[in-house]
Amino acid sequence: MSLLTSNPPQQCRWHSFKTTAALEQAATQTILQAALQAISLRGAFQIVLAGGTTPRRVYESLRNADADWAAWHVYFGDERCLPADHVERNSWMAAQAWLNHVAIPLTQIHFIPTEKGTQAAASAYTQTLxxxxxxxxxxxxxxxxGHTASLFxxxxxxxxANAPAVIVVEDAPKYPPQxxxxxxxxxSAARKVIFIVSGAxxxxxxxNWRNGIAIPAAAVNPTNGVDVYLEAALLA
Incomplete structure (x- = not known):
């Protein structure tokens, strides 16, 4: 099991919002601004998506954005081992909320093929990355x-530093276990990392996170730190 003490401490920038709607609006604008910058500098935008209720509402707001969708490349932070069309898959949620409604080329949307089983999916996604x-x-x-992605x-x-890009989880404490x-x-290998956090x-x-307890979220430790967008009530 990895120990957080082997790496420098995670640098967090905390951004609090009075309402969930304000948080979601800020996250949406940050995504679109990051896309504009990446496409301007490098001709493409590579984004990794999260699952969950708050990200879903952000994705729903993105479907109406004026963006250069042809330059977007979409990846996923994790996926549940369920049939491809299962409603509890992150890919299904993102597709219904956003991806099915915009002109991102299908070849640039990279789902994790967990319907093939954990080992085959991990191997395939390793090659994708x-x-x-x-x-x-x-x-x-x-x-x-305190978990993030499927890091529990x-x-x-x-x-x-020598960890694989993609890992298999066989005994997750939440359904489904695989x-x-x-x-x-x-x-952590990212120019920008944003945590979107809402809910009492x-x-x-x-x-725990702010007190320096080594929750899994603290293991994501990019060189330039992370930004945490959260409801102000969570800091009480």
Whole structure:
């Protein structure tokens, strides 16, 4: 099991919003601005998506944006081992909320093929990520237990320098137990990382995080730090 003490402390910038709607609006604008910058500088925008309720509403707002969709390349931070059309898959949620409604080429939307099983999916996605040095933007959520993507407490976080890009999770504490996740090390290889956090049930996890307790979210540790967008009430 990876220990966080082997790496420098995570640098967090905390951005609080009075309402969930304000948080979601800010996150949406940040995504669009990151896309504009990446496309201007490098001709493409590589984004990693999170699952969850708050990201879903952000995705719904993106469907109406005026963006250069042809330059977007979409990846996923984790996926549940369920049939491809299962409503609890992150890919299904993102497709229904956003991806089915915009002109991103299908060849540039990279789902994790977990319907093939954990090992085959992890191997395939490892190959998909070959050649991507840094993601432009990684979106992450936060669970009540401090997990992010499918990196759970008391499980392998894969945050060391030699960690694989993609890991298999066979015994997740949440349904379904079998999942595939980008490692903390691979999620950290990004120009920008944003955590989107809402809901009163996350308060203890946020408190632990701010107090320096080594929750899984703290294992995502890009060189330039992370930005945490959260409801002001969670800082109480």
């Amino acid at each position: 070959v050649g991507i040095e840094l993601f432009d933007l990684v979106l992450l959520g936060l669970g009540e237990d 407490p008391d499980h392998e976080l894969a945050n060391t 999942r595939v996740s980008l490692s903390a090390h691979r999620l 049930t996350k308060q203890q996890a946020v408190k």
